[in-house]
Amino acid sequence: MAADEPSPQPAAGPTDEQEWLAAYDPRAYAPIAVTVDVVALTLRHGRLHVLLVERGAPPHQGRWALPGGFLRAGEEDLDEAAARELAEETGLQGASETETAFHRLHLEQLGTYGAPERDPRMHVVSVAYLAFAPDLPDPQAGTDAAAAAWHPVADLDLAPRSCDRAPAAGAPVDTHGGGVDGHTGPAAVAPRPIPLAFDHARILADGLDRVRAKLEYSPLATAFLPHDFTIPDLRAVYEAVWDEKLHPGNFHRKVLSVPGFVESTGCTTERGGARGGPRARTYHAGDARLLHPALLRPAREEPAQAEPAQAEPAQAEPAATDQAH
Amino acid sequence: MAADEPSPQPAAGPTDEQEWLAAYDPRAYAPIAVTVDVVALTLRHGRLHVLLVERGAPPHQGRWALPGGFLRAGEEDLDEAAARELAEETGLQGASETETAFHRLHLEQLGTYGAPERDPRMHVVSVAYLAFAPDLPDPQAGTDAAAAAWHPVADLDLAPRSCDRAPAAGAPVDTHGGGVDGHTGPAAVAPRPIPLAFDHARILADGLDRVRAKLEYSPLATAFLPHDFTIPDLRAVYEAVWDEKLHPGNFHRKVLSVPGFVESTGCTTERGGARGGPRARTYHAGDARLLHPALLRPAREEPAQAEPAQAEPAQAEPAATDQAH
DNA sequence: AGAATAGTGTCTATGAGACATTATTAT
DNA sequence: ATAATAATGTCTCATAGACACTATTCT
Numbered sequence: 001m002a003a004d005e006p007s008p009q010p011a012a013g014p015t016d017e018q019e020w021l022a023a024y025d026p027r028a029y030a031p032i033a034v035t036v037d038v039v040a041l042t043l044r045h046g047r048l049h050v051l052l053v054e055r056g057a058p059p060h061q062g063r064w065a066l067p068g069g070f071l072r073a074g075e076e077d078l079d080e081a082a083a084r085e086l087a088e089e090t091g092l093q094g095a096s097e098t099e100t101a102f103h104r105l106h107l108e109q110l111g112t113y114g115a116p117e118r119d120p121r122m123h124v125v126s127v128a129y130l131a132f133a134p135d136l137p138d139p140q141a142g143t144d145a146a147a148a149a150w151h152p153v154a155d156l157d158l159a160p161r162s163c164d165r166a167p168a169a170g171a172p173v174d175t176h177g178g179g180v181d182g183h184t185g186p187a188a189v190a191p192r193p194i195p196l197a198f199d200h201a202r203i204l205a206d207g208l209d210r211v212r213a214k215l216e217y218s219p220l221a222t223a224f225l226p227h228d229f230t231i232p233d234l235r236a237v238y239e240a241v242w243d244e245k246l247h248p249g250n251f252h253r254k255v256l257s258v259p260g261f262v263e264s265t266g267c268t269t270e271r272g273g274a275r276g277g278p279r280a281r282t283y284h285a286g287d288a289r290l291l292h293p294a295l296l297r298p299a300r301e302e303p304a305q306a307e308p309a310q311a312e313p314a315q316a317e318p319a320a321t322d323q324a325h
Numbered sequence: 326m327a328a329d330e331p332s333p334q335p336a337a338g339p340t341d342e343q344e345w346l347a348a349y350d351p352r353a354y355a356p357i358a359v360t361v362d363v364v365a366l367t368l369r370h371g372r373l374h375v376l377l378v379e380r381g382a383p384p385h386q387g388r389w390a391l392p393g394g395f396l397r398a399g400e401e402d403l404d405e406a407a408a409r410e411l412a413e414e415t416g417l418q419g420a421s422e423t424e425t426a427f428h429r430l431h432l433e434q435l436g437t438y439g440a441p442e443r444d445p446r447m448h449v450v451s452v453a454y455l456a457f458a459p460d461l462p463d464p465q466a467g468t469d470a471a472a473a474a475w476h477p478v479a480d481l482d483l484a485p486r487s488c489d490r491a492p493a494a495g496a497p498v499d500t501h502g503g504g505v506d507g508h509t510g511p512a513a514v515a516p517r518p519i520p521l522a523f524d525h526a527r528i529l530a531d532g533l534d535r536v537r538a539k540l541e542y543s544p545l546a547t548a549f550l551p552h553d554f555t556i557p558d559l560r561a562v563y564e565a566v567w568d569e570k571l572h573p574g575n576f577h578r579k580v581l582s583v584p585g586f587v588e589s590t591g592c593t594t595e596r597g598g599a600r601g602g603p604r605a606r607t608y609h610a611g612d613a614r615l616l617h618p619a620l621l622r623p624a625r626e627e628p629a630q631a632e633p634a635q636a637e638p639a640q641a642e643p644a645a646t647d648q649a650h
Numbered sequence: 651a652g653a654a655t656a657g658t659g660t661c662t663a664t665g666a667g668a669c670a671t672t673a674t675t676a677t
Numbered sequence: 678a679t680a681a682t683a684a685t686g687t688c689t690c691a692t693a694g695a696c697a698c699t700a701t702t703c704t
Contacts, residue, residue, distance in 0.1 A: 032359045032398045034439070034450050071439065073357045073448045078439040112437045112452045114359070114396065114403040123398045125359050125450070127437045232683075250667060252684065257665085271675080277682025278674035292624075293665070299617075557656075575694060577657060582692090596702080602655025603701035618692070 033124045036081040037068030037200070039110060039207035040090075040131040043224045047152045048240050050204060051139065052196075053089055054147035059120050060197035064156075066204065067148065068126065082107055082129035089148055090139045106132045106223040110207050118199050130207045132223040157193035158205045215241055217294040219261050222285035228265055230280035231255055232273070244298055254295060260288025358449045361406040362393030362525070364435060364532035365415075365456040368549045372477045373565050375529060376464065377521075378414055379472035384445050385522035389481075391529065392473065393451065407432055407454035414473055415464045431457045431548040435532050443524050455532045457548040482518035483530045540566055542619040544586050547610035553590055555605035556580055557598070569623055579620060585613025 040051040052064040067089035071081045086107075107129055114125040139148035196204065215221050221237040222229070235251045238244075255261055262283035269279045365376040377389040392414035396406045411432075432454055439450040464473035521529065540546050546562040547554070560576045563569075580586055587608035594604045 032357070032396060034357045034359060071357060071450070074441050077441065078437060078450070081439075109436055111434055112403060114452065116399050116402065125396070125403070125452070127439065127450070230683090247667070247669095248682075249669085249684075249686095253686095254666080273675075273682055275681050276674085276676040276679090278684080280683060296666080298667090555656090572694070572696095573655080574657070574659095574696085578659095579693080598655055598702075600654050601652090601701085601703040603657080605656060621693080623694090 031122055033122060034071040035068050035124060035126045036071055036078060036085055036129060037066040037126050037203060038082055038086050038089075038129045038131055039066060039204055040086055040133065041153075041207070041211060041224075042133050042136055042150065043237060043240055044135055044150060044152075046236055046240055047154065049150040050153050050156070051086075051090065052149060052151050054149075055197055056147075063197040064151065064194060065197035066128075066200045071127075078109065078127050079107065079129075082127075082131075086129075086131060090136065104134055104223060104227070106220060110203070110210060113199060113203060115199070126203075128203045128207070130210055132211065132220060134224060134226050151194065153204070153208065155191065155194055156201070156204065157195045158201050158208075159193075212241055212297070216296055217291050219285060219288055219291060222262070228267075228282045228284050230269060230282055231262075232280055234262070234283075238295070242297055246298070258288070258291050258293065258295070260286040261291060262286055356447055358447060359396040360393050360449055360451045361396055361403060361410055361454060362391040362451050362528060363407055363411050363414075363454045363456055364391060364529055365411055365458065366478075366532070366536060366549075367458050367460055367475065368562060368565055369460055369475060369477075371561055371565055372479065374475040375478050375481070376411075376415065377474060377476050379474075380522055381472075388522040389476065389519060390522035391453075391525045396452075403434065403452050404432065404454075407434075407452075407456075411456060415461060429459055429548060429552070431545060435528070435535060438524060438528060440524070451528075453528045453532070455535055457536065457545060459549060459551050476519065478529070478533065480516065480519055481526070481529065482520045483526050483533075484518075537566055537622070541621055542616050544610060544613055544616060547587070553592075553607045553609050555594060555607055556587075557605055559587070559608075563620070567622055571623075583613070583616050583618065583620070585611040586616060587611050 038051070042049050042051075051067055053067050055061055055063050055065050067085055069081075069085045069088070071078065076084065083105075086105075108131075110128040110130040112125060112127045114123070116123050118124060118126075136150075138150065195201070211220075215238055221234055221241070224237045224241075225233055231252050232248070234255060235246055235248065238251070239246055263286045265282045265284060267282050269282060272279050363376070367374050367376075376392055378392050380386055380388050380390050392410055394406075394410050394413070396403065401409065408430075411430075433456075435453040435455040437450060437452045439448070441448045443449060443451075461475075463475065520526070536545075540563055546559055546566070549562045549566075550558055556577050557573070559580060560571055560573065563576070564571055588611045590607045590609060592607050594607060597604050
C-alpha cells in the first residue's frame with residue numbers, strides 16, 4: 001500500500017513501534033534517499049553507447065557513474081525526474097515536452113535498487129530508467145555534471161561482482177580503463193574495461209538485457225534512429241544491440257512483413273551505401289506497439305552451463321513484459 | 326547514481342542549494358517515504374485471486390489495498406522487505422528461507438510508483454512486487470493487517486481512472502463491492518466491482534499484464550502449482566491467467582515439446598478426473614528458466630481501436646523482459 | 651451405458667532461415 | 678571493371694493449430 005499504518009490495535013510485534021512512528025512522522029524516522037538513475041543508450045558509429053558522468057566527490061570519486069539525482073519530494077513523478085535528470089546531465093534543454101533532440105526519446109522504467117549497503121553514506125533507493133535516443137550530441141559542459149560523455153558499452157566492466165567496495169574516501173581510483181579517454185591508440189588492443197561506481201554495472205547490465213529483449217517484440221529499435229531511416233539502418237541497430245550479424249535479405253523481408261512496424265515514405269536515400277550498392281528506400285516508424293510476429297534473436301549456442309558465479313542473493317528480477325497479443 | 330551530489334563548484338541552477346542540502350543531510354530535506362507493496366497471486370478453484378488487506382484508517386479507510394509497508398532503512402533490501410511484508414500480512418511464518426508453504430513462492434520486482442499525489446499525506450514511493458504461489462491458506466487473524474483475504478481478481482475494479490481521489494478522512498467508503506464478502510448468493514449476478522485504495526488498481530493491472538506475458542516465455546506457471554502436477558493442472562493455470570480456453574491436445578503436446586519445462590515423475594494421479602477420464606501422469610518443474618519455443622497466447626482479435634482514454638501521462642511502462650535465447 | 655477426459659496421430663498454413671539472383675551504385 | 682549492397686525469389690524445415698481418434702475412468 002502507499003503508506004501502511006499499522007492497524008489501530010496493533011498486535012504485539014517486534015517492530016510495531018518503529019512502524020507506528022514511521023507512519024505518523026516519517027521525517028523523524030526514515031533516513032532513506034530516493035534517487036533516479038538513467039541508463040541512456042544511443043548508437044554511434046554502429047556501436048552501442050551509454051551516457052556516463054564522472055564523479056567529482058567521494059565515494060567512488062573519479063569513477064564513471066550513471067547520470068541521476070534526487071527525486072524532488074512532492075514536486076515530480078518518477079518519470080519526470082528521469083527526464084529532468086537526463087536533460088540536465090546532457091545539457092540538452094527540453095524535457096519530453098519541448099520539441100528538441102529529445103522529441104524521439106523513449107523513456108521507460110527499468111527497475112529499483114535498494115540494498116542498504118549500495119551507498120556507503122546512507123540507505124539510498126534508486127529507481128533506474130532506460131532511455132533510447134538517436135545519436136545525440138556530446139553532453140554540454142557547464143551543467144550539473146562535472147564531466148559527462150558517451151561510452152561504448154563494450155569498453156565497460158559489467159562483471160557480476162555486483163557492488164565492489166567503495167574505495168577509501170579521498171583515494172581516487174583509476175579513473176580511466178586503460179588510457180581510454182579520448183581516442184585509443186591503434187596499438188592499444190583490448191584496453192582494460194572501465195569499472196563503474198556503486199552497483200551501476202549491474203543496473204547497466206540489467207538495462208542491456210532489457211533492451212536486447214525488447215527489440216524482439218517491440219518496435220523500439222526505431223527509437224535509436226532519426227525519423228526517416230532505411231531497412232539497413234534498422235538492421236544496424238539490431239546488430240549493434242544484439243552483437244550479432246543478421247542476414248540482410250531475411251531481415252529485410254521479415255521487417256516488411258510485420259504489420260505496423262515501418263511505413264514506406266516512397267522516397268530513397270540520396271546516395272548509395274558508402275561502399276557501393278543501390279540507394280535504399282526510406283521508412284518511418286509505424287503505429288504498431290508490439291511486433292507480430294516477433295523478430296526472434298538467432299538461437300545462441302548454449303554456453304555449456306557456464307555459470308560465472310552470478311551474485312544474485314534474492315530472486316528479484318526486474319523482469320519481463322508488457323507483451324500482449 | 327546512488328546519491329548524486331552536485332559538482333564541487335556548482336553551476337548556478339534553480340535548485341542547487343536544495344540538492345546540496347539533500348546530499349549532506351537528506352533527513353532535514355526529503356520527506357519521502359519508501360514502501361514495498363506486493364501483488365500476491367494464487368489460484369483458487371480455478372480462478373485467479375489476489376491478496377488484499379482492508380484499510381483500518383484514513384485515507385481510503387475501509388477500502389481494500391495491496392499488502393505492504395515501509396522499507397526498514399538500513400536494515401533490508403527491497404526483496405527482503407517484500408518477503409517480510411508478505412509473511413506478516415498472510416500470517417504465514419518463514420520468509421524465503423525456511424521451508425514452509427513459501428518454499429515455492431516466486432517473488433519478483435514489478436515496478437515503482439512515485440507520483441507525488443498518490444498518497445494525500447505525503448510523497449510516497451512504492452516499490453511493487455509480484456508474487457506467485459500455490460494455493461495458500463486463508464490469511465491468519467491476529468497479525469499486522471486488520472483484515473486480509475484472497476479476492477478473485479475478476480471481482481475487482483481495474484478501471485484505468487488511475488487514482489481516484491481519496492475520500493474525505495472519516496468518511497468510510499463502500500467497503501464491499503456488492504455484498505461480495507464471503508459467498509455471493511446465486512441470484513447475485515455481476516456484483517459491483519470492488520474499488521481499491523490509492524493507485525493500487527493500476528499496480529494490480531500492471532501485475533496482471535506482467536504475469537500474463539511471463540507465462541508465455543517462462544516456466545512460472547508451475548509456481549502456481551504444488552511440486553507435482555499434471556498437464557491438465559498446468560493448463561488450468563494458463564486458462565485462468567489468460568482467461569482463455571486452450572486446446573487440451575495441442576497444449577499437452579506443446580508443453581512436453583519444450584525442453585526443461587516439465588519432467589515426468591513416472592507416476593500418475595490416484596484417481597481420474599472429477600467428471601471421468603483416465604488418470605493423468607504427474608510432472609514436476611524442470612530446470613529451464615526460459616521456454617523455447619514459447620507458449621504463445623492465442624491471437625486475440627484486435628478490439629477495433631477501442632482506446633478507453635488510458636490515463637498514461639508519461640510514457641513509463643514497467644515493461645518487458647528478461648528474455649534471453 | 652453414457653459422458654467426460656488423457657493422450658496421441660494427422661494434416662495444413664505459416665514463418666524462419668539458407669541460399670540464389672538481379673539491379674544499382676561507389677571506387 | 679570490380680566490389681559491395683538493396684531487394685526479391687525459392688526452397689526446406691519446424692511449429693501452431695484444427696481435427697480426429699483411442700483408451701481410461703467416473704457417475
